[in-house]
Amino acid sequence: MTNRREVMTGAFAVLWQAAASAQNQAGPAPVFKHELPNVNMDNWEVTVSVVDYAPGRVGQAHRHAGFVLAYVMQGTVITKISGQPETAYTLGQMFYEAPGSTHEVSKNGSATEPAKLLAMIFAPKGARLTVPVQ
Secondary structure, eight states, rough: OOOHHHHHOOOOOOOOOHHHHHOOOOOOOOOOOOOOOOEEEEEEEEEEEEEEEEEOOOOEEESSSSSEEEEEEEEEEEEEETTTTOOOEEEEEEEOOOOTOEEEEEEEEEESOEEEEEEEEEEETTTTTTTEEE
């Protein structure tokens, strides 16, 4: 059985590797700090995915089963999370999606260059990770 510490350690190891890679490309990695939700993470897991944004890609509105930490690995990603302003994130920057929030805008900030995110979704085991929103 995987405990909370093992899940968090694994996720942050992946993030550290991405930050180290970005640091080699763009100087010192930024510091990211955000409070996490007060949830019991028994029977939760983390799913880490690379999200590729082709030039000009615009994603549809969606929400996730738990909470998300996202790290920009390449290019510029423009996002709007419910209750937050639309923001452009670039290489080495991160954002947070709270449980129950809607990812209203998710798009590549460039019509000619690709973008890439490392998304860590923390959610109950077996949950549908991404659900489209109208």
